[in-house]
Amino acid sequence: MYKNIEKKTKLLLKDQVEYQEGQVVSKTLVQNDYVSVTVFSFDKGEEISTHASGGDAMVTVLDGTGRFTVGGEIFILTEGETLIMPKDVPHAVYGEEQFKMLLTVSF
Structure with a gap:
């Protein structure tokens, strides 16, 4: 089930998170035993350090x-x-410059 997002509304996913200086910002749209869908924004130079996921991740x-x-x-x-x-x-x-991404992980 989707959360934190309007239903039956046309929208741009990149508008679901704002850039914030010196931060990585995330907004979870779906989280269950089968799939996770999250929108992220990265300020330039910000990063998520090396880790592994328990599912295949598509960005x-x-x-x-x-x-x-x-x-x-x-x-x-x-x-x-x-x-x-x-x-x-x-x-x-790593944010080569400010950037936003959609992350979908299937378990």
Whole structure:
């Protein structure tokens, strides 16, 4: 079930979180045993350090440019680009500039 978001309303996902200086901001839209859907904003230079997920994670950049390190390999993504980060593979996310992303994790 979706939460924290209007239903039956046309919207832009990138407008669901604002940039905040020196911060990573997140808004969870779905969280259950099968899937997690979260929108994030990263200020330039902010990051989520290396970690692994218990499910396959798909990120789509909604605005700006982000750097994703997956299993030691670096990927630079810009608006509209998507990357799959496999379950149990260490990954990190860094704001090359301010950017927003949609994260969907399937368990």
